[in-house]
Amino acid sequence: MPPSPRGPVVQQSPPALTDCAECRAACVDDHLRSLMDPISRGDRDAFVTLFDHTRAAVRATIDEELQDPQCAAAVFAATYVEVWWLAGCHIGSGTDVVGWINRIAERRSAEEQPCPASASSAPEPAIGDAVDAQHLRALLELTSLLGRPLEPLTKLDLGRC
Template identity: 30%
Template structure:
């Protein structure tokens, strides 16, 4: 997949068609889980694949595999869409109700999100590459451990061990309560914010 993305970065449309075929399904699945609206999910998934075409040259192989990189883009786009939709709904409600409530301090909220995101990125950088890759697929992609094993071509037991060890290493920096949750098949959120590794 890395070789294909390198060709995409050079403008190779055939390589992009192969990347699209391989990644469009997982991207749509992730976006649909976040948005829960099929029409918006399809729109955002298309935006993600266009971004992959445009930003393929920015992909850095030393920071992970192509799939987690693309799923990270997809997750961010989907979360941005949820936030934008919620903000529009909140504005409409305030306007309809003629509310005089104080405006939410968006700057403080943005600073808090950036701080937490940086905290998560720092913690993830402490993990080994294989631990980080498995956790990103679980938390961003929402993939089960069996699905991750298939994606990575690794034995299921190995994936479980990587995730468990990674969560144990994240426990102190992120105050994770139960690192054994990696053995349950589906990942539990580490924080109330999405993982960010960019």
């Protein structure tokens, strides 16, 4: 029997959604709000859908605030981990979900300034390039929640429905 791999085991998943039936049939804001209750009850499929629909806007918000790509990737991951944990706490019937997520991202970006010096100046981070242990935990937790490898999650050219 071959030795087991070290580190997290992550499944490959299909590329991000660029369109979906729910967004064609209804208001995107209503669709995103409808995902929050299932997410608050631990529905990872709903979380993946929310992530796929909002990640480009959220990453753009973070990249406006932070210049360091490792720091930006860590804040991006930590933002979505916070969304996972707080999904049932702050979402009302009229809430702008993207705005709510962006406020989390803006707060986390402000907390990072100035970002601790990173060990690598690569344009996109790898797991070993995380700024510190807290950032690494956020990156690993997001990859676990989504069931996707880190690298595609940290790129800015991400689709939005």
